[in-house]
Amino acid sequence: MILEIDNIELSFNNKKILRGVYVKAESGKVTGILGRNGAGKTSLLNILFGSLKPKYKSIRIDGKFIKTPLFKSNQVAYLPQHRLLSKSIKIYSCFKLFNVDWETFIETFVHFKPLKNHSTSELSGGERRLLETYLILNTDKNTILLDEPFSNLAPLYVSKIKEIIQKRKNHKIILLTDHYYDEIVSLSDELYFLKNGCSKLIDNIQDLEDEGYLPTNFQQK
Template structure:
């Protein structure tokens, strides 16, 4: 069976006549992690919401395997991790897990330390970092074949981030994952392909040094790997 393919093309979005997105093209297939980078206000979160179907655009073309989709969240085709917390505060984590996690991933998810530590607590009893970890892990282990992660490393320590990158990679074998975060080094570590949003347009990065060329990073920011 051929891999699932998500295609996003010709997205146009403006707020108060200010163009946010105007020349966007993404094509990604099952097994890939796509890293989406850009400066604050470049439209990364807006693009994810457009793909998911909760942000109306002036124009968009979003398709799965060549079939246009208007609302990506219908039938659990696409799952989205927003920047804000989304789990209800008063329902036990174990019950939320049964509702959100795909049975294919059940054994691997329930073996995660973060789950075992907090399974019988509610989201309201967790710290911001603990809650962010669980929400991100629930989304990537969900039934959806396409996963959109908006700032998943927020409030998560570098050690924890390094622990979760292999989990993201493992889940990506069955899914398409598009991930954006202001911690660009985490995106570079975990992604198969990197796309930069610059002046409303997508720039497909073939070498990390292009992030300097396009002005996203300064030359002395980091020593980029090829």
């Protein structure tokens, strides 16, 4: 399965945010998007999901033009930057809501076992983000959009989430962005860089160093 987005034109207050963007993501690969603050990474994911309407866009799945917002297809799951889960919902109820297995989760994240009947408001910011990311990755949707999945996560949790992403990519399209650029670089099979409203396919780390985005002699994990 191949997802493509291009011919995007998006402006806010007469300032062009996106123009001439092309991104291709496909199952079997993790596709990462990097760019400085304000480059339009979150806007691009919102356009893909269908919650933000640009002036122009072209979205295709396996070459077929998609006219309706992707979220209406019930085939896409989106982790936004902002809080996803209600403060009042019980943790176990989240698993029922997303139709994700609780027992499998606590096999990997044992720390959560005694928290089953707690509300998400009792979690730390990192714990909540871990929970949200795990639920999105384990839905039955075939397209996964992740915006800042590693935000506030402890290093051990980052490693475990990256392992899950690597497993899930075999059967899903996974498109993600994060300000933890080293995690995106190490995880992505395809990498795009947004600058001045346009996208550039990154062939190697030197490209990002030449753009002044990564420090010289950046060591990839």
